Amino acid sequence: MEHRTLAGDGLPALIDELIKKGMRVIAPTQRNGDLAFGQVSSSAEAVLDYFLCKRSAKEIVFPRTEAILGFDRSGGEVKVEPPSMQFPETVVVGARPCDAASLPILDHIFTWDCDDELFTRRREATTVIGLTCTTADNFCFCTSVGLSPDNTAGSDILLTQLEDGQFFVEVVTDKGEKLAAELGELFREGGDESARQKAGEKARALVTRSVDVSKAKGWLDDHFDDEMWESWMTCLGCGACTFVCPTCHCFDIVDEVQGLSGHRCKNWDACTFWHFTVHASGHNPRDVQYKRYRQRILHKFRYYKDRFGVTLCTGCGRCSRHCPVGIDIAEVLETAAGSAAS
Amino acid sequence: MSKGLQDIARELLEKGEVQVVVGWGAVKADPDRTRPILVTDPDEVGELVWNPRCVNNLAVYLTKAKSDVQALGKAAIVAKGCDVKAITGLIQEMQFSRDDLVIIGVACKGVVSDGSLWQGELTEENRDLKCRFCDVRTPRTYDHLVGEEVPPVDAEDDWKDVRELEEKTPRERWDYWQEQFERCIRCYACRQACPFCYCTRCIADKTLPRWIESGQHPRANLAWNIIRAMHLAGRCVECGECERVCPVGIPLNLLNRELAKEVAVEYGYRAGYDSEAPPPFATYREEDDQSFIR
């Protein structure tokens, strides 16, 4: 791993340089009162002294809606238009480690039984510059899922602000190396490693919540049916948790037709919705809400782990923060882990 | 406050008058927030709280959309005056009858819309919009009341928020709403949190035909947000839950209030006050305004 220091006035200079080089830069930016990842046309638009965006960074590689093909039969014959696979070279600046880490987790599913090119091509075109956290709240539990506020997973380059205000640069991947080479002067050789360690410790100390996720998994493995699930009956069955989550990835394929033409779309979907599993007959195997919520937990902490060896959660706490009825995922896991102990 | 509430709840459960109490409890990880809880065991009434962070409108748990809660048995609900408006509306729409429910009303001076605004006390700044003109600080109907009666706020709704937008040009309004709706991720939290969105199958979930596209793009988002508002016209009690729960902060209550204002002006009706009144869209008057029809 190469260590460098960000020169000049730090992040603004970095963003402006990337834009100058013709790259599409995505950073947290204020849009109509909502802080979200979006394209910025200058460093002035980027907000980097932030905690977390409400929505995660997954939209950059997995948009809310995209057309997988267009069709038109107005001329008699059916004409099919494939989607454009040209994705602009994109650099994400300032993703927090829990956002960055979601990308390699998602790679597993999107390359599993087939290669979802819309995802993988976007992913290839995207370089992630992560940013070590400086704040955390009580819903954060990244350290319980093997990550941390200064973790490099998913970042091609990780920046950590040191006590003296300088940014310590860790080049993590080949992609990061390539970008670093292009940026040349901006990344000065060498860096204060002990200051980096200190900043990392400080960041890790911010996360006070700790859940024994492997113990919780042990319990989840054989408690598909348990009263515990019923205690989350207050779940409303919205998609707030799944749609703000950086790792939830379900989608639905839908034809959107206007007259004789339209698009086949890949739209976000959520297991917490009633209609997610409803059959054509009207029968719904997940007939009540707690069973749908149970699916969300089991998919994340049991099935995905069994299938791919990783947990489908980065501990960002978004789902808990945005749940309209205050369901706290870490608390659910604590309860499961607690039951395993007794 | 919470103590009085807990005593009432215990008695109701112990006597078997109800099988479940729908109330608020603490969010363990965040003392500034509360959340809905369902208490079925008299020994657990200690979890019930009542304070200015109790913002959720619990009436949503009384409808057929929450069948698993209904299956618990007869319910007592802890309700602020504005929540009671929703209950009144549900009774009016024949979702249940007043006798099916025990209402533990709470006298209320207002709530904070967002726990993060809580600074230890209720202030003009952190008080929810709906509380500023509240005329139901003592609920209009209840079986038990927690706290002393509170007089209504001495101010009438001025519809200032709505009028400000009305005064803009059509193009400005269009752009304003497009900027808002563009963010909609179609999580349907607004629908799921609304006591009046109890349809077994929402029009947005219908696929044969698909009336409202499920994509999260500007065309579909506009359709969804217009139709949602329209389906609540004359029914919405302006509890603000839809807006509060929207994870991307779309001012949904502004849309609701535009319609509520028109219903008030045109038909002299405001939702949630009278369970006997005919709902404004289930009735008509021959002399209703038709100046817009040629």
Add this chain to the structure above:
Amino acid sequence: MTTADSQSSEQEQRREGAVGPEGWEPKIVAFVCNWCTYAGADLAGTSRLQYQPNVRIIKLPCTGRIDPVFIVRAYEGGADGVLVSGCHPGDCHYSSGNYHARRRFALFRKLMEFVGVDLDRLQFSWVSAAEGAKWVDVINDVTNRVRALGPFTEYQALSRWWKEVPDEQAIEQRA
């Protein structure tokens, strides 16, 4: 010039018919009830009355059956204007369908206005089976008003979302 000024002058320009590409013709969708307005339109036809050919008629049993979502779908499909028309009060074949519709649409048009739709694009009329001539007037007037506004570009722009990454489109719109 302030934004408001340029807005209103833009609108005036539109009213003079200056807006709209060469050869563009307004698309109007008319949702009409079977018993009065459709019969009225039929009478206009059998009486050989001439009117502008811009309207596509969709016949429903009663104005009471016209759901606002139909109107939204019409705009989505490219309508530049919508007309809803049925029996005069007191004449509804189902006695009160139009009274209910009247309330519903009184609200719906306010809502559409609130989200920024020019109400010349959403119009209402009562046309009886005997009013072939009124139908002609209504259609000509609705068409002229929509023609003056030009194509409903704002709504039609919403249908261009798939051309680009949604993000970028939003940015383009802001710029």
